[in-house]
Amino acid sequence: MSRQRRNRFRRLDGILLLDKPRGLSSNQALQQARRLFEAEKAGHTGSLDPLATGLLPVCFGEATKIAGGLLGARKAYDTVARLGVVTDTDDADGQPLRQRPVPVLDLATIDAALRALTGRIQQRPPVYSALKRGGEPLYAKARRGETIEVEPREVEVHAFELRSAADLLDCGEPLLRLHVECGSGTYVRSLVRDLGEALGCGAHVAELRRLWVDPFREPRLWTPGDLEALAARGRHCLDACLLPVEAGMASWPQLAVGPAQAARLSYGQSVDGGFATRGPVAILDQDGRALGLGEVDGAGCLRPQRLFSWACSQPPART
Known part of the structure; x- marks a missing residue:
């Protein structure tokens, strides 16, 4: 029986602030970065023409869920x-x-x-x-x-x-x-x-x-050459240049929720917490870890939109 080829790609969550070189399309630059990081899933936030250089935020894994919000940024x-x-x-x-x-x-x-x-x-x-x-x-x-x-x-x-x-x-x-x-x-x-x-x-x-x-106003950019050099020193050196998902959510108003509220949200249920903020929000747990994106309606009710895989998954409390 032939041995199956081992999939070298891995689950990886985070944001890379890539300094795109001239001559590459945004997708070509994205695919280069994805292969170097061996990431299962990746997406960029806002195309740059091949002629253009500079900041191309690359989202890996769960960070792709906030890419749409970054597309509309200043x-x-x-x-x-x-x-x-x-x-x-x-x-x-x-x-x-x-x-x-x-x-x-x-x-x-x-x-x-x-x-x-x-x-x-x-x-x-x-x-x-x-x-x-x-x-x-x-x-x-x-x-x-x-x-x-x-x-x-x-x-x-x-x-x-x-x-x-x-x-x-x-x-x-x-x-x-x-x-x-x-x-x-x-x-x-x-x-x-x-x-x-x-x-x-x-x-x-x-x-x-x-x-x-936005929200990366003073970015530390990484060129493909920088990343190649880090990769040569080991995966841990390469991963150290990634920003956490929370770094890309700084432009959203932030709401912290308790364990019971987080559990309801993880099951797709809304939370009636009388929230004063209206519109799209970043949802955090009490320790400041991002759970995902939500929206507060006109009545102050928080509804989940896109939650991260690590969001609380315990059964919701009975009411």
């Missing part, structure tokens, strides 16, 4: 816009579509264009994006040459600021170095594209780096 980027050239992907990886001369610009003109793209604005996502239509990503349709009309949608841009225009104003390369802070669904490529149109010459993203994602 994010910050530094980007470099190249003026004068429009590409089909709105970044340097695309094919040039139009080239126009860059007019004489001053700081006041640039700042006014940036302000007009700040706040709650209507934005048209790039044609080459992971948004789906008919169950298929738009980029797949675009690669086949299909004509695609993308409807504008409302997004929130908290900050769109000029870091430096020295390259441009000193008669060097037509580059603007910019800082962006934005909410869920905002495309930096679209912001740069629209900025270029406002300045009368077009533009595309030449460089893009994600700096932080």
Whole structure:
């Protein structure tokens, strides 16, 4: 009888703050990390284009249950816009579509264009994006040459600021170095594209780096090289760079529950505790360990949404 191949993947819970290198898709970076950690289950929170670098939170195991909440978190980027050239992907990886001369610009003109793209604005996502239509990503349709009309949608841009225009104003390369802070669904490529149109010459993203994602405002990032070096020293060294699941739940209002309440929640039953907080919450036990996500309705009743596997599973108390 042949021996079955041993499954080398393991149960692993935690969050990795990966510094994604340029040239990899988010899924490629995710799969590299998953294989290195030998994790059974993994997911990332918010795609980065292959051109982009920087923070890609990777959730292992039970942490994948909070990934959806992290997708909607506020994010910050530094980007470099190249003026004068429009590409089909709105970044340097695309094919040039139009080239126009860059007019004489001053700081006041640039700042006014940036302000007009700040706040709650209507934005048209790039044609080459992971948004789906008919169950298929738009980029797949675009690669086949299909004509695609993308409807504008409302997004929130908290900050769109000029870091430096020295390259441009000193008669060097037509580059603007910019800082962006934005909410869920905002495309930096679209912001740069629209900025270029406002300045009368077009533009595309030449460089893009994600700096932080709430609640990871000052992240300690790990490059693939860092992780390879840790893995060579042993699995315990590699695992030490993971954050606990609780670290990713800091943006949710937190509710602590007692053992009897935790037991009811683990069986899918609601808890009528007269909770003052309303809406989505992180549920903790009395020792501060996360049990999962829930929601408090208008009557102050806590209902479980997604609980972690280690949540209390003792039978609920009889009433």
